[in-house]
Amino acid sequence: xxxxxxxxxxxxxxxxxxxxxxxxxxxxxxxxxxxxxxxxxxxxxxxxxxxxxxxxxxxxxxxxxxxxxxxxxxxxxxxxxxxxxxxxxxxxxxxxxxxxxxxxxxxxxxxxxxxxxxxxxxxxxxxxxxxxxxxxxxxxxxxxxxxxxxxxxxxx
Ligand SMILES: [Fe+2]
Ligand SMILES: [Fe+2]
Numbered sequence: 001x002x003x004x005x006x007x008x009x010x011x012x013x014x015x016x017x018x019x020x021x022x023x024x025x026x027x028x029x030x031x032x033x034x035x036x037x038x039x040x041x042x043x044x045x046x047x048x049x050x051x052x053x054x055x056x057x058x059x060x061x062x063x064x065x066x067x068x069x070x071x072x073x074x075x076x077x078x079x080x081x082x083x084x085x086x087x088x089x090x091x092x093x094x095x096x097x098x099x100x101x102x103x104x105x106x107x108x109x110x111x112x113x114x115x116x117x118x119x120x121x122x123x124x125x126x127x128x129x130x131x132x133x134x135x136x137x138x139x140x141x142x143x144x145x146x147x148x149x150x151x152x153x154x155x156x
Contacts (some may be wrong), residue, residue: 002029003106010113011049012121016131020053021113028109032102040090043098047083054080056131057120063134064127065143072116079108116150123147 006025011018029041054076061070066137086098128137136142 002032003103004028004109010110012113012118014121014124017057017117017121020056021109024053024109025050028102028105031098034130036095039098040087043083043087043090047080047087050083051080057117058072060124060129060131061120064123064136065131065147067146067148070150072120075112075116075150079112086150119150141153 004025010021010025012021024046027042027046031039031046034042054073056075058076061073062068065082066073083101086101089095090098124131126138127141129135130137
């Protein structure tokens with residue numbers, strides 16, 4: 001059994017977020033199941049997908065009233081930097097850090113999804129954000145001031 005499996009407890013009810021999160025869980029499981037020969041490529045696929053995943057969430061936040069340095073985007077940056085360090089080490093033949101990160105990501109992801117991403121999903125629903133077109137259907141619901149936190153109760 002993988003360290004992290006998809007469950008309905010991870011669903012946020014926004015398909016454009018949930019689909020990406022399911023892909024993340026799958027790629028993490030693929031990395032975990034990889035032997036040493038396959039791990040560098042599996043890790044690279046996870047890092048590439050995560051860069052895209054985080055980049056899209058960051059863009060949605062910027063488009064709907066979050067500040068550039070909001071804490072959700074900062075957390076993305078820190079996690080992605082760590083994953084890229086693991087990628088460099090894996091490429092150099094040191095697979096231990098990536099294997100360790102798989103276990104840590106399996107603990108981190110549910111927390112992130114259920115706090116920061118859940119707050120973002122609520123916010124995007126509130127402003128009527130269309131991820132296909134970038135349209136904000138309820139502009140009156142946009143915040144009067146930029147949000148520098150994550151928009152939820154989970155961040156200080
Ligand atoms: Fe996410
Ligand atoms: Fe996120």
